[in-house]
Amino acid sequence: MILTYGDSEKGLVRRANEDAISMKVDGLYLLADGMGGYDGGQIASSLAVESGARYFSSLPSEKAFSEEGLKEAFCAANRAILAEKRDSPALQSMGTTMVGAAVKGNHLFWAHVGDSRLYRYEAGELTQVTTDHSFVMELVTEGKLTKEEMRRHPRKNEITRAVGIDENMKVDTGSFSLSDGTLILICSDGVSGMVEDEDLARLISGNPRKTKDDLKALASSIMEKVYDAGARDNASLILIQFWN
Template sequence: MMGKPQPATAPNVGATSRTGTRGETNDDAYDFFAVERVDRAEKVYVAVVADGVTGTTGGAQASRIAVETVKATLQEAPSKQETLSEWLEFAIVRANEEILFTAKQNPQWQGMSTTIVLAAVAGEKLYAMHLGDSRAYLVRGQEMYQLVADHTWTQEAINAGSLTAEEALRHPGRNQLLRFLGSRKTIGVDRGIIAPGTNRREEYLTTQPGDTILLCTDGVHSRVTDAEIRQILLEHVGYPQDAVDELVAAAVAKGERDDITAVLMEVPPGRKEPTRTLVTPAPPTPPPKAGTRWRWQLILPVLAVLLLLIFLLSNWPLR
């Protein structure tokens, strides 16, 4: 029996982070790593980006703790009962618990918090989940799609119809977060991924060869428009590091003062599903029927006796 189809190789990855001009430390954190799901015999490729909330103390520590805890949790043996989506969500919940614990032990970091966005490729499935306004995008063919919705006051206003997307870009409350790590013990991890071209939420998407997945902080998307992001990614297909470097450069050129981070994963364009050749074996020669041999061993002597009697009777003298 064939296992689940796997990418022929790991995704091509590019990543970069730059400290903003308004601070001396970078409050962003990111990572890309692969983990084995031994119970499912599959490898999972994970990218994660976190943006420490600048308005609180310990933002840099919060983002670092979030990324490190997610990685450490996913490297532990998962429960066999957990779906992959539940497993990823649990890692984010653990990150929140670790941030709250660290803040309690270090009063100077009281209120430390961070956004987080995570994307994972397992076989042909793409998962994405997040809290805050760090985003995940998908470029497929010539189109780009936003896979997650910001957890901000302005996004809620857009959903309610009280603000347009253009007005939200200039609104003073555009950076007011409604959900993030470090806010409370119980958090609502948004693990729904928006199906391309729709408003429908799915647990995962089926990837296609050549898909490009971008994770970035608001230091990118608050300055570089979606159209510009799409154009940069399309101009650097096959060169993810060049793509993220240009994204960051574009944000800097537009005067972005916040920290800027981008991670790009490209699904290999030549990926193929494993195939197998079916060979029809020749039918085996049927074995001799049981008992055939010993039957002949009994019949032959009887026939010999009958033939002998016939011969004797035919030559017996008549009186």
């Protein structure tokens, strides 16, 4: 059994919500965090999830539910944004992060570009599955910065890879099996940048997750934590709960 819930909220600083989520295609979950100003960010994130979902749904099921199928959907989103930029000179700076999961049975396939994240909560532990494509994460990988310092670094919002920037975009992909009770959290940096991983794990472990209402309550608890911390960015999340 799969339970899902998604939410996307405008923060306390930005004047518009430049995030977008898509859960309309059965088994497909997409989240994007746009950049490029008020109009550009909204257009880029919406284009990404809509065109990605449309392409994914056009594929045969056995092709769609694979790392390659999800990667192709991301590439379709990339082409859509690049095409829009060619037609609209005012939107030249737009692009977006994108992270997605495709779930079939007890198997999850994921794809990722940028610094939005996919987490897995299993056996009481929260693990970040994706690796941020960001300037500060490169410093962490090189041992020049700790994860704690990364959160306060003045260049923490600089991403090194995005959808809609390069025709030869690189997409990270992976897959894993879901165990009974596994929870997947997909979120923008408006969530992960405001709430520590330890606090996210504590909120998940302290909330029942047996019904959709339970997931809605968990999402509300996470969002409350985001706003308590100042909600400096838009905040979006998708929860996917797997039970045998």
